[in-house]
Amino acid sequence: MPELTAVDRQIIDNLQGEFPICERPYAEVAERLGITENELLQSLERLLADKVLTRFGPMYQIERMGGAFVLAALAVPETRYEEVTALVNALPQVAHNYRREHALNMWFVLATETQGGIAEAVARIERDTGLAVYAFPKEREFFVEMKLEARL
Amino acid sequence: MDEIDRALIVATQGGLPLVARPYHTIGEQIGIAGEEVMRRMQALLNGGIIRRIGAVPNHYAIGWTANGMTVWDVADDKVDELGPLVGALPFVTHSYRRPRALPAWPYNLFAMVHGSSREECSAKALEIRALLGDACRANDILYSTRILKKTGLRIGA
Incomplete structure (x- = not known):
């Protein structure tokens, strides 16, 4: 870096x-x-x-426009990880995607303009990958303030 | 929200132009005056449709190399009381209640913690554990090992 x-x-x-x-x-x-x-x-x-910043500009809260954000996860077989990453990332509705250490090893956020868009995106990922999507819609937001200062 | 607001979102969701008068440049792109862009952006900000305007850092690149999603199985009758307390810890950047997916996933409280090392994250998780006390039946911490995508919202033009 x-x-x-x-x-x-x-x-x-x-x-x-x-x-x-x-x-x-x-x-x-x-x-x-x-x-x-x-x-x-x-x-x-x-x-x-240099990708120190991933973006500079407004951050939209799509839920205030009638849309939805949903956290979702997949258990991806290691041998298929790269292939499944490409399939999932290809959807514009996938806003972020992280590899995590767990049996559920791929965690992504879907952001869609309508509530129904989430189900469509989930169905599309299940069809494209053949894997079951675990969707974790938020039931309550207790806190969000994603600001971290530079630590280097 | 109307069609012009939507055009404004499509034009700016990838970022603001890095030019002296960015709002005027956006106005030229979507066919409205710079003053109108600023008026509408301010209204979107006031209405909470824009959460904030600024820089989105890559955590890893600015020194936060350990990023842990801590997850907790908290008694249903306690989670709404304890969730805000977890969210109020100074090191928690997001905290939500989410549905369980039994049997694979027993956790209903999610809290993100960040650090320069996993030790730092696990120390923070211990503080959450102490706060939850007996209401917590199980927990885990899922570290991210790779950013696969981080573009943010993209609605269609």
């Missing part, structure tokens, strides 16, 4: 939310961080290219 600069760290620690909505938002943030607008834009470009 690439080394983080002091500016990178500032960006990661101060820019996981509250990006302004104004005509020159990068200039406004850059001023707060004591760097130039160009330095900020170039740093963001590099952090995205």
